[in-house]
Amino acid sequence: MFYIPTFFVFLHKAKFLLKTPNKKSALSEIHGVEQPETLSSVVASQIQQFRRKQPSAEELIAGILKGDKTALSRAITLVESTNPEHLAKANEVIKGCLPHANNSVRIGITGVPGVGKSTFIEAFGKYLTSIGKKVAVLAVDPSSSISHGSILGDKTRMEELVKDENAYIRPSASGDTLGGVARKTRETIILCEACGFDTIIIETVGVGQSETAVHSMVDFFLLLKISGAGDELQGIKRGIMEMADTIVINKADGDNIAKAKLAKTEFNRALHLFPAKSSGWIPKVTTCSAYEQTGIDAIWDIISEYFELVKSNHYFEEKRQNQNQFWMMETINEQLKSHFYNHPNIMQLLEENKKAVQNNEISPFAAAMSLLEQYFNKE
């Protein structure tokens, strides 16, 4: 019994004795071990990888033309960037993609919040990929500077479509003016088409001027509606109805089927009151349930019928050419205005002239002319 503690004391001392000769200062050198190079190969490869993350315009174009979605996303990010360096590179990529674009159908989808746009796009997109289409979903959302695009949240709602390798969903460009967002979306369409997407869906919320902007960048415009209690036509902006190539009454399921059919009749009647379209197309009204995925194939049949007509009567190319010219003029107008209003001298003179107009010291016309004269003389 007495031997046990003595044994432990011995063990402890032995451990100490064994350890002491190995104890070294942190500053001591270990002989025979090579000092690491200043730049380790691991760090070097990390830097190389980082550089590789900034592909050149040529690399991006090559990637996009191969159908690489990562290259596509990177190029779209460049298009959306406000950095002037990115702008030059983005323009180069667009230029390289342009000859490979245009080979698609562009469909605009609008409807008030809650009408079922996201659910519809999920069902419609899945249907399109099932018949061999490659679908890109983009959004024009003027409120996106605050919410960063409602479609961002939708990416999780469009659960199936987002996983589909033949689909590409891109949140709306955020930031500046509707004009700015529209430009970015138009350029994004070019990139998506060059990447092999043959069906481009552009979603917009049914508020403000965004429908007009979307209407000016698509071939076919689809208005999504739901049947409501009472007057079906209440609260619909006449302009939007006039733009629609097809009205789809969604949520035609369960107890809603009868109401949806009634709404269809009413919308059909209302559409007859509008002047004939220059496309020669007579707008159609149909019902569907995005939720139950019924009536979706019939919508595609209508859209296909439309494209058959406008391609045979050449309205398709004519409209695209008009749209290109419209956007060129829009861009010039926007740039001129922005240059004028952001000119430091003009900014100051504008304030002075506003006050002078207010105090009846100068007429509004004379004030405008004097400002413009000063602007052009300073240029």
Ligand SMILES: Nc1nc2c(ncn2[C@@H]2O[C@H](COP(=O)(O)OP(=O)(O)OP(=O)(O)O)[C@@H](O)[C@H]2O)c(=O)[nH]1
């Ligand atoms: N019964 C029924 N409900 C539907 C249908 N389609 C959509 N909904 C429901 O309607 C609600 C709104 O649908 P969303 O697809 O988010 O509508 P949205 O138009 O994208 O809405 P915002 O993104 O807010 O503009 C959801 O609760 C959907 O489940 C449908 O065909 N039938």
Ligand SMILES: [Mg+2]
């Ligand atoms: Mg939505």
